Amino acid sequence: MSDSTSTDQPAAAATAADEIKITVKSSADAKYAMTVSPSILVSDFKQLLEPQSSIPKERQRLIYSGRVLKDGETLASYKIQTGHTIHLVKSAAPPTSGASSGSTTAPVPAAVPQNIAAGQGASNPLAGLTGARYAGLAQLPSASLFGPDGGMGPPPSEEQLIDAMSNPMVQQSMNQMLQNPQMLEYLINSSPNLQGMGPQVREMMQSEQFRQMMTNPEMMRQMMNMNRMMGGGGFPGLGGMMGGAGANNSFPAPGQTDNSTPSTTASTDATANNTLAADPAANLVARLFPGAGGNAPAAGNPFGALFGNNANSANTTPTPAAGTGGATSPPPAGNPMWSPEMMNLMMSSFGGAGAGTAAQQPEDTRPPEERYESQLRQLNELGFFDFDRNVRALRRSGGNVQGAVEALLDGAV
Amino acid sequence: MSAKIPRNFRLLEELEKGEKGLGAEACSYGLSDGDDITMSDWNGTILGPPHSVHENRIYSLKLTCGPNYPDAPPDVQFISKINLPCVSLTDGKVDKSKLACLDKWKRDFNMETVLLELRREMATGANRKLPQPPEGTIFE
Numbered sequence: 001m002s003d004s005t006s007t008d009q010p011a012a013a014a015t016a017a018d019e020i021k022i023t024v025k026s027s028a029d030a031k032y033a034m035t036v037s038p039s040i041l042v043s044d045f046k047q048l049l050e051p052q053s054s055i056p057k058e059r060q061r062l063i064y065s066g067r068v069l070k071d072g073e074t075l076a077s078y079k080i081q082t083g084h085t086i087h088l089v090k091s092a093a094p095p096t097s098g099a100s101s102g103s104t105t106a107p108v109p110a111a112v113p114q115n116i117a118a119g120q121g122a123s124n125p126l127a128g129l130t131g132a133r134y135a136g137l138a139q140l141p142s143a144s145l146f147g148p149d150g151g152m153g154p155p156p157s158e159e160q161l162i163d164a165m166s167n168p169m170v171q172q173s174m175n176q177m178l179q180n181p182q183m184l185e186y187l188i189n190s191s192p193n194l195q196g197m198g199p200q201v202r203e204m205m206q207s208e209q210f211r212q213m214m215t216n217p218e219m220m221r222q223m224m225n226m227n228r229m230m231g232g233g234g235f236p237g238l239g240g241m242m243g244g245a246g247a248n249n250s251f252p253a254p255g256q257t258d259n260s261t262p263s264t265t266a267s268t269d270a271t272a273n274n275t276l277a278a279d280p281a282a283n284l285v286a287r288l289f290p291g292a293g294g295n296a297p298a299a300g301n302p303f304g305a306l307f308g309n310n311a312n313s314a315n316t317t318p319t320p321a322a323g324t325g326g327a328t329s330p331p332p333a334g335n336p337m338w339s340p341e342m343m344n345l346m347m348s349s350f351g352g353a354g355a356g357t358a359a360q361q362p363e364d365t366r367p368p369e370e371r372y373e374s375q376l377r378q379l380n381e382l383g384f385f386d387f388d389r390n391v392r393a394l395r396r397s398g399g400n401v402q403g404a405v406e407a408l409l410d411g412a413v
Numbered sequence: 414m415s416a417k418i419p420r421n422f423r424l425l426e427e428l429e430k431g432e433k434g435l436g437a438e439a440c441s442y443g444l445s446d447g448d449d450i451t452m453s454d455w456n457g458t459i460l461g462p463p464h465s466v467h468e469n470r471i472y473s474l475k476l477t478c479g480p481n482y483p484d485a486p487p488d489v490q491f492i493s494k495i496n497l498p499c500v501s502l503t504d505g506k507v508d509k510s511k512l513a514c515l516d517k518w519k520r521d522f523n524m525e526t527v528l529l530e531l532r533r534e535m536a537t538g539a540n541r542k543l544p545q546p547p548e549g550t551i552f553e
Contacts, residue, residue, distance in 0.1 A: 023434065085435075182542050185542055186538065
């Protein structure tokens with residue numbers, strides 16, 4: 001059986017009696033053939049590898065047969081023989097303490113809330129303990145939020161969501177979640193779009209105002225109204241958000257049983273946009289965009305004010321400090337989160353992905369019978385047979401059957 | 414594919430694969446005592462997956478292949494401290510019910526399967542962000 005397995009090995013040619021011929025495999029398929037005496041010290045062997053691998057000896061780590069080779073030992077002590085392979089791994093840059101908290105670019109800012117939920121770096125001895133609670137997500141909205149069937153049935157209605165958000169407990173946990181840099185990281189990372197947007201998103205999500213938007217039921221009502229007006233159905237953003245956080249597949253919450261909830265909730269809710277489910281975080285931001293779109297009911301609505309702030313103030317891109325500060329104190333009036341560049345950036349990335357297109361999409365050019373096919377069928381089933389009225393009502397409600405029915409009954413169309 | 418490969422042949426095969434580095438690069442394994450004719454105790458290492466908190470870390474593990482291996486899965490225990498849902502925080506033992514390949518063990522699986530699955534586990538959504546104990550600390 002050995003002959004079938006030796007394909008990528010150098011032929012075990014005869015070497016000097018006591019020398020062994022070994023292969024060192026490094027990352028990116030780099031391989032170095034070495035012929036050495038088995039009595040060589042690991043540290044000396046590393047020295048030999050230095051020129052070939054161009055990895056300084058201090059940063060070389062050698063692994064053989066499931067063991068990390070220690071500098072003071074000889075190769076022979078590990079029973080390394082001709083034909084065997086040692087793995088070479090480059091270790092992280094010397095100051096290892098900081099590198100462990102987040103692999104990506106985002107350093108966890110030290111200024112974020114200092115409570116225990118803030119998630120410290122790995123250098124903190126408590127990190128293991130406090131970190132564990134995120135695994136369980138103990139305080140996030142429970143699965144029952146999604147209904148007795150775990151969300152497999154119809155998604156929660158907007159009213160239900162609002163109710164849920166009016167509940168101080170839920171609100172608090174949402175807040176806490178959004179304050180938790182790790183959670184943000186997770187949200188951001190789970191969405192390539194948000195990732196592409198760089199550090200600004202993180203700052204935005206950390207801002208007090210943003211959190212308020214996400215947790216204030218009044219704001220939500222506003223958003224949903226807008227949402228309807230702009231042609232989005234339901235409230236997938238929030239659905240996705242709650243789902244994404246509360247019961248996401250990849251979030252292994254012990255005792256959490258309904259794995260499939262978020263996607264189902266979000267995608268059945270969204271009128272025609274499958275990507276929503278996959279992209280809870282992007283969505284949630286996207287929902288804010290009807291306001292940015294320009295034709296939002298301007299004054300008297302908190303978003304109008306939010307965006308209005310910036311309409312005529314030339315804005316600087318947010319500095320990192322603004323974001324961190326945002327977590328604990330409201331951002332300054334200029335509200336750097338919503339600088340024009342930022343808007344453009346976000347809009348373009350959302351447009352590309354199709355998430356949140358409800359807000360951005362130009363007129364859907366498909367004929368109404370195609371566009372509202374399923375909704376029209378539903379309306380017919382409900383006994384509304386006037387095609388033109390149905391279409392008008394659906395247009396008005398943005399494709400939302402319930403809204404259309406209301407409009408039809410009101411005689412508004 | 415008929416005859417069942419006896420335990421020791423299987424383990425010898427795995428031993429060779431480990432020593433010669435024929436398997437995946439991200440993990441490595443070998444007998445902890447080359448003279449152990451029962452081939453029960455194994456060392457394993459997992460190179461932390463990139464783009465995660467585990468990046469650049471090397472995790473050491475102990476694998477124990479009982480007499481019923483490969484009909485029964487090996488016992489797996491982390492030596493390096495790690496914060497991972499399927500790993501006990503006290504002694505580093507991998508909870509078999511929480512790691513799919515151990516829970517639904519098949520005869521075709523081997524130690525590499527386990528190590529790679531653990532590595533995958535480290536790279537998944539939430540796990541790759543879990544705060545980790547300082548590198549180099551070990552379970553007592």
